[in-house]
Amino acid sequence: MHIPMPPEFSKAAAHSAGRQVTIGKHDVAEKDGVFDLSIGLNYGQSIGSAQLLRWVTEHTELVSRPPYADWRCALTIGSTGSLEAAYRMFCDRNRGDSILTEEYSFSTALETAAPLGIKVFGVKIDDEGLIPASMDEILSTWDETARGARKPTVLYTVPSGQNPTGAMQGEQRRRGIYEICRKHDIFIFEDEPYYFLQMQPYTGPNAPALPPPATVEEFLGGLVPTLLSMDVDGRVMRHDSFSKVIVPGSRLGWVTASEQVIERYIRHAECCSQGPSGFSQLITYKLVDEEWGHEGYLKWLMNLRLEYTKRRNAILAACEKFLPREVVSWTPPAAGMFLWLKVDHQLHPDAATRCLIDIEQEIFDLCIDKGVLACPGSWFRAEQDKPLSGLFFRTMFASASEEQMAVAIERFGAAVRDSYRMG
Amino acid sequence: MHIPMPPEFSKAAAHSAGRQVTIGKHDVAEKDGVFDLSIGLNYGQSIGSAQLLRWVTEHTELVSRPPYADWRCALTIGSTGSLEAAYRMFCDRNRGDSILTEEYSFSTALETAAPLGIKVFGVKIDDEGLIPASMDEILSTWDETARGARKPTVLYTVPSGQNPTGAMQGEQRRRGIYEICRKHDIFIFEDEPYYFLQMQPYTGPNAPALPPPATVEEFLGGLVPTLLSMDVDGRVMRHDSFSKVIVPGSRLGWVTASEQVIERYIRHAECCSQGPSGFSQLITYKLVDEEWGHEGYLKWLMNLRLEYTKRRNAILAACEKFLPREVVSWTPPAAGMFLWLKVDHQLHPDAATRCLIDIEQEIFDLCIDKGVLACPGSWFRAEQDKPLSGLFFRTMFASASEEQMAVAIERFGAAVRDSYRMG
Numbered sequence: 001m002h003i004p005m006p007p008e009f010s011k012a013a014a015h016s017a018g019r020q021v022t023i024g025k026h027d028v029a030e031k032d033g034v035f036d037l038s039i040g041l042n043y044g045q046s047i048g049s050a051q052l053l054r055w056v057t058e059h060t061e062l063v064s065r066p067p068y069a070d071w072r073c074a075l076t077i078g079s080t081g082s083l084e085a086a087y088r089m090f091c092d093r094n095r096g097d098s099i100l101t102e103e104y105s106f107s108t109a110l111e112t113a114a115p116l117g118i119k120v121f122g123v124k125i126d127d128e129g130l131i132p133a134s135m136d137e138i139l140s141t142w143d144e145t146a147r148g149a150r151k152p153t154v155l156y157t158v159p160s161g162q163n164p165t166g167a168m169q170g171e172q173r174r175r176g177i178y179e180i181c182r183k184h185d186i187f188i189f190e191d192e193p194y195y196f197l198q199m200q201p202y203t204g205p206n207a208p209a210l211p212p213p214a215t216v217e218e219f220l221g222g223l224v225p226t227l228l229s230m231d232v233d234g235r236v237m238r239h240d241s242f243s244k245v246i247v248p249g250s251r252l253g254w255v256t257a258s259e260q261v262i263e264r265y266i267r268h269a270e271c272c273s274q275g276p277s278g279f280s281q282l283i284t285y286k287l288v289d290e291e292w293g294h295e296g297y298l299k300w301l302m303n304l305r306l307e308y309t310k311r312r313n314a315i316l317a318a319c320e321k322f323l324p325r326e327v328v329s330w331t332p333p334a335a336g337m338f339l340w341l342k343v344d345h346q347l348h349p350d351a352a353t354r355c356l357i358d359i360e361q362e363i364f365d366l367c368i369d370k371g372v373l374a375c376p377g378s379w380f381r382a383e384q385d386k387p388l389s390g391l392f393f394r395t396m397f398a399s400a401s402e403e404q405m406a407v408a409i410e411r412f413g414a415a416v417r418d419s420y421r422m423g
Numbered sequence: 424m425h426i427p428m429p430p431e432f433s434k435a436a437a438h439s440a441g442r443q444v445t446i447g448k449h450d451v452a453e454k455d456g457v458f459d460l461s462i463g464l465n466y467g468q469s470i471g472s473a474q475l476l477r478w479v480t481e482h483t484e485l486v487s488r489p490p491y492a493d494w495r496c497a498l499t500i501g502s503t504g505s506l507e508a509a510y511r512m513f514c515d516r517n518r519g520d521s522i523l524t525e526e527y528s529f530s531t532a533l534e535t536a537a538p539l540g541i542k543v544f545g546v547k548i549d550d551e552g553l554i555p556a557s558m559d560e561i562l563s564t565w566d567e568t569a570r571g572a573r574k575p576t577v578l579y580t581v582p583s584g585q586n587p588t589g590a591m592q593g594e595q596r597r598r599g600i601y602e603i604c605r606k607h608d609i610f611i612f613e614d615e616p617y618y619f620l621q622m623q624p625y626t627g628p629n630a631p632a633l634p635p636p637a638t639v640e641e642f643l644g645g646l647v648p649t650l651l652s653m654d655v656d657g658r659v660m661r662h663d664s665f666s667k668v669i670v671p672g673s674r675l676g677w678v679t680a681s682e683q684v685i686e687r688y689i690r691h692a693e694c695c696s697q698g699p700s701g702f703s704q705l706i707t708y709k710l711v712d713e714e715w716g717h718e719g720y721l722k723w724l725m726n727l728r729l730e731y732t733k734r735r736n737a738i739l740a741a742c743e744k745f746l747p748r749e750v751v752s753w754t755p756p757a758a759g760m761f762l763w764l765k766v767d768h769q770l771h772p773d774a775a776t777r778c779l780i781d782i783e784q785e786i787f788d789l790c791i792d793k794g795v796l797a798c799p800g801s802w803f804r805a806e807q808d809k810p811l812s813g814l815f816f817r818t819m820f821a822s823a824s825e826e827q828m829a830v831a832i833e834r835f836g837a838a839v840r841d842s843y844r845m846g
Contacts (some may be wrong), residue, residue: 041672077500077674077696084695094517111710113695118476249701251500271535272507273500278672 021286033290035102039147046269047262048075048254048276052285055294056240056254062294063220064228064238072262072377073410075281076253079191079239083156084112084290086189086237090154093117098149100138100186101156102130103153104380104392106163109156109191119149120156121381127331130157131166132176139184154187161194161229164380168198168306168334171224175205178230190227190238194336196245196301198223199309205317216298222323234258242284244337245304250280279306311350315339315395315400316410324417327360337398338371341412343391349421359419363393366415373409374415429551444709456713463705465844469692470685471498471699472675475708478717479663479677485717486643487651487679494657495685498704499676502614506579508691509612509660512684513577516540521572522823523561524579525553527815529586532579532614543579543807544574550754552579552590555599562607569579582650582651583616584759587803587817591621591757601653609775613650613661617759619668619724621646622732625755628740635729639721657681665707666719667760668727673703732761737825738762738818747840760821761833764797764835768813772844779811782842786816789838793833795810797838 023040025322027033035051047053057073076082091097093116101109103122113120124134135155142151150297157177159169169177183186200210213219228238234257239273241253255265269275288297319339329345345351348359360376367374392410397405417423446463450456458474470476480496483489501507515518516539524532526545547557558578565574580600582592592600604611605639623633636642651661663674678688692698703749711720739755742762750767768774771782783799790797800815816835820828840846 041670043666043671077700080697081695108694115691122551243466247464247701249704251697251700268538271531271538273505274503274674277674277703278670279702279706280700281672283702326528389691 005416020289021291023282023286027408035282035285037282040278040284040285040302042278044275044278044281045266046074046273046275047266047346049281049285051252051289052281053286055088055289059288059294059297060240060254060256062298063223064226064407066228066230066256067230068234068258070259071228071256072259073254073256074262074265074269075276076239076255076269077276078243078251078253079193079241080108081251081273082183082239082253082265083109083189083191084256085265085272086118086239087113087116087154088266089268091116091118096144096148096152097148097150098147099156100135100152101382102158102165102167103382103389104163104165104377105156105382106158106191107247107380110380110382111136112190113156119147121147121149121152122386125165127166127167128173129159129162129165129169130173130177132180135177136180136183139180139186142277150401151184152186155181155190156191157227158191158194160196161333161338163194163336164338164375164377164392165340166331166333166336166339168336169224174225174227175230177342181235182233186235188229188236190236192226192238193241195223195226195240197305197308197337198326199305199312200335201334202313202316205320209309209313213302216302216363218297219298228256234261237261244354245301246284246287249423250277250284252276252280277307304390308397311337311397311402311405312339315397315405315409318406322406322410322413324413324420324422327420327422328413328416337396339395339397341393341395343393343416345391347420348391356391358393360388363391363415363419366418367393367412369409370415372411372415374412428521442714444714446705446709452810458595458708463701463708465701467701467704468689469486469497469687469696469698471516472701472708474705474712475704476677478708478712482711482717482720483651483661483663483677483679485721486646487649487810489651489679490653490655490657491657491681493682494651495682496679497685497688498690498699499662499692500699501666501676502616502664503531503535503675504674504696505662505688506532506612506614507539507644508521508538508688508695508762509678510539510541512691513553514539514541519567519571519573520577521570521575522577522579523558523575524805525581525585525588525590525802525804526812527588528579528805529581529614530803531610533803533805536778538577539626542570543805544570544572544575545809547587548590550590551596552582552585552588552592553596553600555596555603558600559569559603560607562603562628574607575609577612578604579612579614580650581614581617583615583647584620584756584761586617587761587798587800588763588765589754589756589759589803591759592647596827597648598653601650604658605656609658611659613659615649615661616664616667618646618649618663620728620731620760621758622735622756623756625736628743632732632736636725639718642721642725651679651710653751657684660684668724669707669710673700673707675699675703710809719795731820734760734763734820734825734828738820741829745833745836747831747836747843747845748835750843751836760819762820763816764816764817766816766825766839768814770843771814772798779814783811783814786814786842787840788834789841790816793834793838795838797832797835801824 026039027036098119100121100123102125124131213222228236237257327347329342364376374393490612521542521543523546525548547554549551651659661682750770752765787799797816
């Protein structure tokens, strides 16, 4: 089996452009490798192949260095699958269990909780995401009868480049969240698909860009620490994914948690997914271990974040050029691929007579008419039965070209102007 | 991406031995194919890629020709995953739901039901597997209080080469089972990993083998019809798998059922697995569609069944040679990879004083001492709280060589003789 190197973001991969990697059927028996088709394509353990498991464990040690002894990793079929398993491991609808998350949260995480009968409650957010004091207040004043659910025992959070708001929790914010979780004995699902897409600081449209980290050590040292790295209690289950940094179609990721939690996770996988695809494991292993190694993978990520920085800067430039600043505002994202646009609903000419959801729908429809998709904030509400707290639209700077992003933002601006009758 | 052809069973694949198949990133845009890396490795639909879905739908039409209009297929992450989803779609522990299955049944299917709180009840079996009259009696005399569960609404069955008994339901048996399911409105999970491993009839150690089917049409015509092919009510959800016929590590299979059931299945997959690996889909598609086509795949299966026929004949020859016929008996398997050995417990010298499970454990331990694994019947009991109905051991003729199988059977025979103190 021959594997071409990923063709995108070719600078980092330039040293291997066009190279082919080979996997034979009996490489192990023939002492030509430690992982081969006869192993990877047979029935395996639900925890994943020993080879790739070793690699993700080493990588996790390098990045998070969890501060307790008995942490473990397990490969997953992707973070939606591992999150669903985690919900089922920690929550029980019959007990009236509930979870906390950002007041605007990842729609798939919400849609995965719903059929399990797990109630979701939203915590207030600011530019740095989830606000610890809001979480503390919710938990300290919990009224089971009024809420119709037991006091939450789990927090689901996307600390870096949160979907949909793009918010980035800084180190102190993370420590604050962790402390509130200790206080109320909350277990944390740390979902981090965008962790390595922490970008260069935004310096404005005309200021010179800051120099990027020069070495792998500098890159790692500059990343905001993970919740896992602060986890002195073993109360974090971190969900990592290759989807946003190598390939979504691999359906391959991993979780990290205490041995006790991982053991339960594996039991779950044994009577459900039975672990990720052997093809995905083999190909990913060949790439990240044999071809790149840890340093090569981190260099790939260093380059990837610069590509995202460029895209982020391009979409921000388009916003500055095309959006009516008197009603639309935003915070430059520090990680990920989402830009969250806030539209001041109090300035809408119909603010006194129409409800927010109605104005949101109008702007959404106007966008569609103009050929652009801007995902409305209501799609991401943690509590779907509560009134909207504002007018928000999620935009994305992952795969479109700079020109396409400019066209999209211009159309969004025109839709807002139409709705606001700004002529 | 280059894919080598499967190296095993090289006769059928001889025409393509050593050939390489290529998948490019933009084959579709470049009009060089209908499926490429840019599609297969991106986020996809949970139902699976349109390309491979078309192929499995055509294949299902060729093999089962379901007798109603609105049947559909969906790709799966393998049959354990799709079975778990099916349990959750059809059964609810809070309602006290239960299912029926063979009294000795596939252990993973049992272990998958257990944590969902679904009670499992066993139906008596004979050499043709599940006995319709036993099923009818259980359902007709169901006492919810005595059973501690609602009358079952689902049957889980492996009609061909059942795991662990190797039993093969003939056409009339299948029609009988289907009729009882209609009578009691039972939905059927038809799990068929070994369907195409229907072997040549066993003609004894010295008789000449019967000639195999000469054409694909003859092969298809000679297969025992599927339950899906008899399903005039849309009460069958069939689970197909590539694991036993191409590669277990692909974690790829498909389900077939009515549009209504498939729609629910897809909703389930959307908040759980999100569909199978893109690598697995791409590689399987290239092989079964572009390289083999339907006829080529069926020829592959025709050859595979002859290989299994040879292995089955070899293990039966070893049994005839090495086992004490006065206490061990068996039925030559007509499909699959399992041989179920029945040991007459009434002839055991301790029959009057020791319980069956104790004698079973002794024989198992003696086997382990001699270096052979014979899976005891108690591992497969549908109702773990009931006493054993006999002494059974499951053996397998899938991957071991003829010599290894002979050694294993000889050791098993020696273990039985030791336990029976046959000197």
